[in-house]
Amino acid sequence: MVAYTFQWHVVPESAGALAHGLKLTLQLSAISFVLSLVLGLVVALCRLAPSRPLRALAYTYTQVFRALSLYVYVLFIYFGISAVFGINLGTFAAGVVALTLLNSAYMAEIYRAAIQSVDHGQREAALALGLGHTRTFSSVTFPQAGRVAVPGLVNQLVDIVKDSSIVAVIGLLDLMGTTIQLVSTERAPFELYTATAVAYIVLILAISAAAALLERRLARHVRGGGSGPSPLERMQRYRFGGRVPT
Amino acid sequence: MTNVLAYEFAWGPVLDRWDLFLLGAWLDVWVTAISFVLACALGIGIAVLRLSGVRLLSAPAFAYVQILRGVPLLVFLYWVYFGVAIVIGLNFSPVQAGIVALTLTGSAYTAEIFRGGLQALDAGQAEASRSLGLSRTGTYRHVLLPQTLRIVIPPLGNVFIGLLKGATLLSIIAVSDMVSVANDLNINFFTPFEAFTAVAVILVALVAVFSAGVTVLERVLRLP
Numbered sequence: 001m002v003a004y005t006f007q008w009h010v011v012p013e014s015a016g017a018l019a020h021g022l023k024l025t026l027q028l029s030a031i032s033f034v035l036s037l038v039l040g041l042v043v044a045l046c047r048l049a050p051s052r053p054l055r056a057l058a059y060t061y062t063q064v065f066r067a068l069s070l071y072v073y074v075l076f077i078y079f080g081i082s083a084v085f086g087i088n089l090g091t092f093a094a095g096v097v098a099l100t101l102l103n104s105a106y107m108a109e110i111y112r113a114a115i116q117s118v119d120h121g122q123r124e125a126a127l128a129l130g131l132g133h134t135r136t137f138s139s140v141t142f143p144q145a146g147r148v149a150v151p152g153l154v155n156q157l158v159d160i161v162k163d164s165s166i167v168a169v170i171g172l173l174d175l176m177g178t179t180i181q182l183v184s185t186e187r188a189p190f191e192l193y194t195a196t197a198v199a200y201i202v203l204i205l206a207i208s209a210a211a212a213l214l215e216r217r218l219a220r221h222v223r224g225g226g227s228g229p230s231p232l233e234r235m236q237r238y239r240f241g242g243r244v245p246t
Numbered sequence: 247m248t249n250v251l252a253y254e255f256a257w258g259p260v261l262d263r264w265d266l267f268l269l270g271a272w273l274d275v276w277v278t279a280i281s282f283v284l285a286c287a288l289g290i291g292i293a294v295l296r297l298s299g300v301r302l303l304s305a306p307a308f309a310y311v312q313i314l315r316g317v318p319l320l321v322f323l324y325w326v327y328f329g330v331a332i333v334i335g336l337n338f339s340p341v342q343a344g345i346v347a348l349t350l351t352g353s354a355y356t357a358e359i360f361r362g363g364l365q366a367l368d369a370g371q372a373e374a375s376r377s378l379g380l381s382r383t384g385t386y387r388h389v390l391l392p393q394t395l396r397i398v399i400p401p402l403g404n405v406f407i408g409l410l411k412g413a414t415l416l417s418i419i420a421v422s423d424m425v426s427v428a429n430d431l432n433i434n435f436f437t438p439f440e441a442f443t444a445v446a447v448i449l450v451a452l453v454a455v456f457s458a459g460v461t462v463l464e465r466v467l468r469l470p
Contacts, residue, residue: 004332004333004334006333063454064450067407067411067449067450067453067454068446068449068450069411069412069415069449071414071415071418071425072414072425072445072446072449075425075428075429075438075442075445076438076439076442076443076446079432079438079439079442080438080439080440080441080443081439082438083253083436083438084253084439085253086252086253162316162317162318162319163318165318165320165321166318166320166415168320169320169418176318176320176321179321179324180324183324183328189324189325189328189329189332190325190328190329190330190332190333191329192329193325193328193329194325194329196321197317197321197325200316200317200318200321201312201313201316201317202316203316204315204316205312205316
């Protein structure tokens with residue numbers, strides 16, 4: 001067995017390129033996160049709409065779009081859709097579309113569960129007081145539902161950041177893409193992939209910590225707040241948001 | 247009618263190779279199944295360590311979960327297949343590297359699920375069986391785990407489906423699964439839309455079947 005000589009000096013030497021890749025990862029994740037927040041809400045509203053075909057369409061959207069992996073999305077959009085419509089989507093744009101479609105389907109389910117958790121009486125009372133449907137939603141239902149949804153939605157950002165690494169496969173030079181490129185020239189796969197893994201871990205722990213802080217702050221304003229969900233409730237929550245990001 | 251799209255759809259190459267797609271899908275399924283079983287075994291061990299009450303055991307178990315949940319599967323896959331392999335001088339086959347990466351990633355999630363399942367039980371359950379004279383192991387085997395099992399089935403089903411979606415990444419390190427069949431078709435016939443649609447349809451169908459399976463399992467095991 002040949003003893004391996006570690007070449008950790010490669011990592012600080014590549015810091016500049018990796019930082020540039022990290023910036024792209026953050027941009028890709030942030031744009032996809034914001035777009036998913038908007039699209040997810042639209043889909044959730046369609047799922048709760050009075051129109052039956054609209055509900056069925058939104059239901060199909062959440063079921064089908066959650067079933068695909070980001071890798072399949074990326075291949076399908078970057079190669080398939082581009083070829084059919086003769087448009088040349090860049091790798092960044094393809095990544096944004098893929099991440100948005102997948103995560104909006106997850107977010108729609110988080111929004112829906114949150115909206116349904118608001119007591120019926122709230123809506124009925126608002127309507128009885130003469131507020132219109134739009135006003136009832138924007139001033140009464142949504143502010144309360146939002147508080148319930150926020151922790152789940154922020155946790156979705158964790159999945160987006162992790163999933164965004166897959167866009168490297170089609171050649172985007174994000175954190176992962178830059179690492180793959182560096183490995184081919186520097187020939188230090190263990191050191192470079194370890195460094196990238198650590199960078200992702202730090203990023204994800206930071207987002208998780210922010211999500212936990214936000215959850216605690218928001219819980220203060222909810223009745224009986226502060227205690228959070230019971231362990232059993234926490235388990236049952238997996239039915240909605242639970243997923244293993246790839 | 248004039249054709250608006252310049253693209254000529256050609257489903258022939260895909261339909262002619264339906265058996266290759268199914269073989270590829272089968273590979274994804276059994277790689278997932280093996281990784282899932284290993285991830286569950288590892289996850290139970292880590293959950294028990296975390297709830298052991300001994301700081302020397304629970305702290306590393308906590309760190310394990312936090313760290314492994316922060317690594318994207320693709321990074322893990324490359325790390326194992328290219329990085330670790332060189333360092334320890336071991337040549338993983340692509341499938342082996344895939345199973346290692348999927349198992350370790352999955353174990354961080356199953357550990358949290360088993361921990362949640364054990365914590366969801368009333369503390370009186372453990373206390374009662376201990377005071378009835380059951381050993382610590384006996385308490386787990388006969389009282390706690392059978393109840394936990396029923397609580398954890400739906401979230402574990404989620405993990406299984408997540409791992410199945412993760413397994414589609416394996417074609418990147420040259421595992422000949424269904425995505426690699428589609429990639430080959432795309433290169434040889436330039437039918438990206440048809441090839442990747444086939445993969446998407448198979449994946450949606452598999453996820454639907456496994457979701458239904460989890461629901462059935464849950465109903466069968468439900469206590470009267």
